[in-house]
Amino acid sequence: MIVIDGLTKRYGGHTAVDHVSFTARPGRVTGFLGPNGAGKSTTLRILAGLTPATSGTATVLGRPYHRLPNPGREIGVLLDASAQHAGRTGREILRVAAITMGLPRTRVDEMLDLVGLTQDEASRRVRDYSLGMRQRLGLAHALLGDPDVLVLDEPANGLDPAGIRWMRDLLSGYARDGGTVLLSSHLLHEIEVVADDIVVIGQGRIVAGGTKEELLAGTGTLVRCADTARLAESLAGAGHHVEHVDPADAGAGLRTDADPTTAGLVALAAGLALTELRTADGAGLEEMFLQLTAQTQRDAHARETAGAAA
Template sequence: MIQVEKLSKRYGDHHAVRDVSFTCAPGTVTGFLGPNGAGKSTIMRMICGLTAPTAGRASVLGVPYRTIPNPGRHVGVLLDAAARHPGRSGRETLLLAARAQGVPDARVDAVLDEVGLASAAKRRVGGYSFGMRQRLGIAQALLGDPAVLILDEPSSGLDPEGIHQMRGLLRGFADRGGTVLLSSHLLFEVESVADRFVMIARGRLVAQGAKDELTQGRSGAVVRAADDPAALRSALAADGLAVREARADRAFVVDAEPALVGRAAARAGVALAELHGTAGVGLEELFLSLTGSPEAGEGAR
């Protein structure tokens, strides 16, 4: 179980995270989504006690992470795949961690095999590709046979086979009762494995829930002006109709029935080139409409 309650972090006048709350339950994978710079890494560092919050609190397994004795036996963490000594082999890296945690040496070989690094175990980490370092970080997170995994962008640098393998590994972990918090700025990386989603943008929580909960009831209309998109937007605003998304083809996705959109355009004398209903939105469309462009943000990961 992971609980985040009204977490905020401010650096001077800059609000990196503002009043974020969510829960990750046992037996689930929670996809933690947001553009680069949205505040995901800052929140994960606060959960793990590496960054002090300005306000709010976070707990793992019911207590602050810093108070957990020998935390690697209970919580597996991957926040920075580069934080490994380049002169040691992959196996040496894990052996040191295993002995610090009181884990049998045999567990090292088991997790190396689990993440697909058995054949590279004796190679120095400095010679690993970025994807291999990601795999090593996941192996170290799994080393203590924890109940909770907290992984920041673990699929970054992995090839398609590695991403597929990671999804199966995390799905199996959750199906055995584990709790997974998995961050990414790319929805497709986590959509097939996550049970629930937490979306943030510019340090704020913008949505959370299961996929069906997030996309349910978001029907509306797609409308495109024949000549003047600005006039159409003004007409919609005058009737209190919210534009959910402005598309690249100059069409608007509006949170209203097509008939209401057509009346607003007619009253303003705006000619339309396109108007039709939409049965709903997919998770990707919702994510982009709530968080802005994939690269948006205020500089805090």
């Protein structure tokens, strides 16, 4: 388990993280979202013992990172896949880590197989790796000690669609086996697919948090039928907000603030046969993210503009 409690980090007069609190629980993938400069990386660096906090705490399995007896056996961290030693081979990097953690050398080959790096690739210098290969090596390093907790920052960067699917399945399986996963990413769709819980940060403060279902419940319902105009009229007549998903396409469907059950009953009362009825989660996370962070991004832009004018 990861517990962030009242975490604050100031750099001079700038507050990068402002009383941040949330929990990432075992058996679940927690998505950590926010625009650039929101405080995600600072929070993760504090959690991983790389940056001291001004106040508040960040604990892993009940302890701050520096008090873990053998950190690599308890928390696996991947914050920057490009930070690996470029002059060493992938295998050498994992062997050094295995020795440090007191692990058998056989664990290195197990991890290389797990992340899909071949023997030839493992023998190459990291400077010759693609970004996707570095991501796989970084994940192998994070998983090497068989930790209970994983903390990953943008792990899908550089991966092709097959690699992203592989990453998604790996993290889901890790959580199903009881592990705790804290995943930061700008790929909103991937977070939406893999995350059980979501925490949204903006300008250093938590602006939303909860299960994926709870947060996306407010994104409305997608409903479609042959007579979109009549359906829109019926929903509006019942007091619900309605918008066309694609106004240029008569059959594109509608998004409404009514829940799926209510939307279905309205359509039934109007004698309309629906061809689609579901929570509007296809673009739901993106819309929720933009709504929750729009004010903080506007505030940041205003401050930057004011500073430039001064």
